[in-house]
Every structure is written in structure tokens, then in C-alpha cells.
Ligand SMILES: NC(=O)C1=CN([C@@H]2O[C@H](COP(=O)(O)OP(=O)(O)OC[C@H]3O[C@@H](n4cnc5c(N)ncnc54)[C@H](OP(=O)(O)O)[C@@H]3O)[C@@H](O)[C@H]2O)C=CC1
């Protein structure tokens with residue numbers, strides 16, 4: 273049996289094919305051949321290759337430094353530098369990963385503009401992937417607002433200006449009939465999760481077309497940083513069917529298709545083709561997270577695909593889950609069950625309806641009837657209160673569940689005065705719509721009013737944290753979709769929590785991926801909500817937050833994943849067998865390692881050499 277070598281280029285997919293030369297009986301690969309194979313296949317782990325095993329150290333010379341998966345910068349040891357043929361290509365100094373992180377932190381703090389901080393991080397990810405993810409995961413509070421909301425919104429708006437290197441796939445309507453072929457161009461073979469947008473409703477910024485790519489990229493960065501899902505398993509995708517944003521159509525820097533959005537059957541057929549192509553390329557269990565689609569498509573696609581694909585809509589379901597998590601935690605302050613509240617929403621779109629539907633489910637779990645639960649929820653959209661007799665109608669879909677037998681109302685402040693809700697939720701992208709008058713009314717009618725201003729980015733929040741505390745005498749329980757700095761009011765410092773689906777989707781995705789779950793039932797989002805709520809400490813509540821600190825979000829993700837895993841096996845949704853007994857240990861065994869690994873060749877004994885049984889040697893024989 274010939275000794276085997278190992279390709280250890282960083283993570284976990286199996287190298288599926290290899291050139292004829294590789295399979296030659298001599299088992300001797302030239303360095304150039306190995307480099308070519310490894311680059312072509314973009315593998316990152318220990319791969320068996322028809323009897324030969326190659327190590328990451330086989331990617332020699334400057335190419336090793338140029339591969340962000342392998343590059344460790346000055347953290348390569350002398351031995352590694354010599355073995356890899358990179359000795360002399362870097363200065364003499366050796367640094368630990370910790371020292372490198374410190375330099376990253378200093379570098380970021382030197383940039384004044386958030387967009388420049390974002391660009392620094394993009395560059396770091398392109399240069400040294402482990403350092404990038406370790407940096408974010410170890411300082412989520414500082415880094416999340418850069419890679420995610422609010423800065424990612426700005427990055428999308430400036431996408432045409434800042435676009436540099438591929439970090440996801442653009443599948444355009446011109447690729448009709450060839451979507452599978454486009455997917456095949458993505459160099460990774462072991463994709464387990466896709467975040468896809470068509471760019472029509474990017475945060476609260478509207479239609480940004482192909483510039484929406486920043487969103488799937490940012491969401492998937494959080495998959496790794498907050499839930500330890502290996503980056504090579506994550507694929508960001510923009511579906512480019514054009515844009516209805518006239519400014520972009522006229523912008524010479526716009527990078528997408530320069531025509532109005534294709535809609536109707538042509539669009540639907542294209543999305544069907546996309547879904548089928550994903551399954552054909554990566555398998556039935558590939559998680560497809562819909563993100564920032566326009567309202568009119570988001571609900572349709574969720575209903576259409578939820579039972580036939582492994583999919584969820586983050587804006588509808590992830591947002592619902594994080595909002596319900598906050599409400600579950602609020603019970604410990606108000607002493608009220610969720611069903612003892614009255615809710616008013618500004619907005620009746622993906623986020624608002626998603627929340628309302630899950631709140632109803634939570635109320636039902638408390639023993640409330642379906643209609644009784646819906647009666648406690650009042651929604652207000654562009655045309656005013658969802659009232660059955662309103663002249664505009666527009667009460668289709670789930671809006672119908674919440675339409676009231678009530679006079680037509682166009683003034684939200686009036687609704688708040690009349691209905692006297694205990695919970696006020698904004699998901700309208702109407703920045704500043706919670707006026708001081710509205711906030712003061714909430715304070716007048718409630719000892720501890722709950723106020724969620726969930727719209728993103730910061731400029732679209734229905735009110736600021738400062739305004740919320742100031743207009744409620746510091747009595748409100750406040751959360752926002754994008755972060756606000758702590759607020760000093762009445763001799764107290766409030767640190768409100770971030771009611772953002774980032775608490776939910778990474779953990780849900782982790783649980784779904786490790787179990788190979790086929791479908792994602794609504795229950796999973798209640799399980800996730802409870803897991804987050806359980807993580808809220810008295811200290812968090814005392815500081816004014818209904819959420820655990822962002823620094824604890826990784827623990828939340830793990831707990832959500834454990835909950836999802838238990839549920840998936842209980843309900844027969846999992847496809848990974850045997851069922852692990854210790855679910856947490858099982859999940860942890862799948863996590864990405866943020867620390868550098870050795871780049872030295874690994875010598876494997878394959879198959880493990882069995883020691884020859886020791887034969888007793890008798891003195892008699894010796895003598896003989
Ligand atoms: N914190 C979080 O985790 C999340 C936050 N969001 C944020 O929520 C916001 C809305 O997102 P989403 O629900 O997906 O978007 P949608 O487009 O689906 O919904 C927006 C809703 O707001 C209504 N609306 C818009 N302007 C006004 C206004 N001036 N007065 C009253 N109602 C108004 C719309 O009315 P109509 O129905 O008549 O069009 C619609 O019902 C965005 O800013 C988004 O960033 C979204 C997801 C997650």
C-alpha cells in the first residue's frame with residue numbers, strides 16, 4: 273500500500289475529480305500540477321485524491337499568500353515560510369493572530385468614514401479570511417454595524433463605486449435557461465446555504481437592483497461570524513431582473529441590467545428555474561434564505577416554496593422571531609402575558625405581518641383563540657388603518673386577517689390615542705414617524721410602554737432611542753433594528769437592544785444545515801424566539817435591553833441550533849443520521865475554526881498501521 277499524502281488547504285469539501293496525471297500509478301505530482309488542481313477546485317480541507325493526499329503546503333510560494341483561505345500574513349512560522357517557499361516574501365517579523373487583530377482594530381479606528389471602515393473589512397476578507405472572521409466574531413458590537421446595518425446600506429447605495437472583486441453570483445434574466453450553468457461557475461462544491469435577493473427592497477432604501485449584493489454578502493458574513501458556519505458553505509446571490517429605480521438606470525456607475533424589472537410569468541418562471549438549479553447543483557437540502565425581495569413577491573414565494581424547498585424568508589420569519597423574542601423577554605418587566613397586550617403596527621408589510629402572525633401563534637400558545645388574538649393587533653399601512661370599509665381596499669393576503677370593522681383612519685397618532693396600545697411596532701421604513709406626540713401618548717397610557725422602531729438603516733428608524741426615552745420619561749422598553757448608542761436620561765444610562773433578525777437567522781441556518789433539514793416549519797421561529805428570550809439576563813433588562821448583548825449572540829446561535837436540531841429529529845425533518853445524542857457537541861463539531869491552523873505537511877498513516885502482535889520469544893528459541 274502506497275503512503276498517501278493530504279491536500280490540506282483549509283476546510284472541508286472533498287476533492288471530487290482529479291486529472292489523469294494525478295491518478296497515475298507513480299503517485300508523484302509536480303508542484304505546478306498540484307497548485308493548478310487546488311486552485312481549480314478551490315478546496316480548503318484535507319482531501320483524498322485517488323490514493324494521493326496533498327497538503328496546503330503544496331500550494332507553494334506567493335500563491336499561498338495570495339489565497340485568502342490560506343494566508344496567515346506574518347503569522348507563518350519560519351518553518352512554514354521555508355517549507356512553503358515564501359521565506360523572504362515577507363518581512364522578518366513573526367506575529368501572533370492576536371497581534372494581527374490588534375493591528376486590524378487600530379487600522380479600523382483610524383478611518384473616520386464608516387464606508388472606509390467597510391472597505392477595509394472587505395479588503396481584509398479578500399486578503400486573510402480567518403483574520404476577518406475572527407475580528408468580527410470577537411467584537412460583534414463594533415464590527416456588526418460595519419459589515420451589516422447600517423453601513424451595509426450605504427455600501428449598497430455606493431456599490432457601483434466600490435465594487436472590486438467577486439464575492440457572490442449575479443444571475444441575470446439573460447441567463448434564462450442557463451441558471452444551472454451559471455451556478456456551476458461558482459468555485460465551491462459544498463455550498464449548504466444561499467442568501468438570495470433580487471434587490472427590490474434593500475433595507476428601507478427601496479429598489480437598489482444589482483447593488484443589493486451587499487445584503488447577501490453581509491448576511492452570510494454573519495452566518496460565519498455569529499454561527500460558525502464555514503464560509504465556503506455560503507453563497508451570496510443577486511437575481512438581476514432589472515430595476516425600477518430611475519436614478520440607477522441613469523447612473524453611469526450602475527453595474528446591473530439597465531432596464532425596468534422583468535415581472536409576471538417571465539419573472540416567476542425565472543425564479544422557478546433558479547430554485548430547481550440550486551437543488552440540481554447543491555442538493556435538496558440546500559438552505560435558500562430569501563432576503564429583501566419586494567413585498568408583492570416575498571409572501572408569494574414563501575407560500576409557493578416553503579413545503580417543497582428548504583427555504584425561509586428572513587424579513588417575514590426571521591424578523592417575526594426576533595420581535596417575539598423581545599416580547600417574551602418583556603414579560604419579565606411588565607408581568608403581562610403576550611396576549612394581555614394590544615399591538616399597533618406602523619407598516620403592514622413583510623416585517624409587520626410576519627411579526628403579527630407569529631405574535632398570534634405566541635398568543636395561541638398562551639391559550640388565546642385565533643380570532644381573539646388577531647383582534648388585539650392593529651395595522652396601519654400607507655393608506656391608513658387596515659379597516660374593512662376603507663375606499664382603497666388593498667386588504668389582500670394576510671392583511672385581511674387583521675382588517676377591522678372600524679371607521680376609516682388616516683392619522684396614526686389618532687389611532688394610538690383611540691386604541692391605547694401597550695406595544696407600538698414600526699416596520700414601515702418611514703423614518704421619524706413615531707412623533708413626540710405618539711411617544712407621549714404611549715407613556716400616558718402605559719406604565720412601561722413597549723416601543724420597537726425596527727426599520728433599517730438608522731435613518732429609517734421610526735424614532736431614535738433618545739426620542740423614545742425622552743418622550744416617555746425614561747419608562748419605555750425600547751428596541752431598534754439598527755443600533756443606537758446608549759442614552760442618558762434622568763440620571764440613568766439606557767442601552768437598548770437591537771431587535772434585528774441577526775439574532776435569529778444564523779442559528780436557524782446552523783441547525784438546519786447540520787441536520788440536513790428538508791423544510792423549515794413556522795414552529796422553528798418560535799423555538800428560536802424562546803431561545804433568544806431565555807438568554808436575556810436580569811442585567812440586560814435592567815440596562816433597558818430585551819435582548820442579550822451582541823457579544824453573546826454566538827451563544828444564542830448555538831442554543832437556537834440545538835433547539836432546531838431537537839425539533840428536526842423529533843418531527844422527522846432531519847436527514848442526517850444517526851441522530852446525535854449530544855446535540856450541542858455534534859453542532860460544535862461542525863463549526864468553523866477561526867484560529868490559524870498549521871500549514872505544515874500532515875503525514876497520515878493510511879490505513880492506520882496495525883502494530884504486529886508481539887510474538888513471545890522464548891529463551892529456548894533464542895538459544896536455538
Ligand atoms: N429589524 C429587523 O430585523 C428588520 C427590519 N426591517 C425593516 O422594516 C422596514 C420594512 O420592511 P418590510 O416590511 O420588509 O417592507 P415592506 O415593503 O414589505 O413593508 C413596508 C410597509 O410599510 C408601509 N408603509 C410605508 N410607508 C408608510 C408610511 N409612511 N406610513 C404608514 N405605512 C407605511 C407599507 O404600506 P403598503 O402596504 O401600503 O405599501 C408596507 O405595509 C424596512 O426598513 C426594513 O429594513 C425588515 C426586516 C427585518
Ligand SMILES: CC(=O)C(=O)O
Pocket residue numbers: 421474475476564586587727728753772773
Ligand atoms: C434586517 C433586515 O433584514 C432588513 O432590514 O431587511
Ligand SMILES: [Mg+2]
Pocket residue numbers: 475563564586587
Ligand atoms: Mg432583510
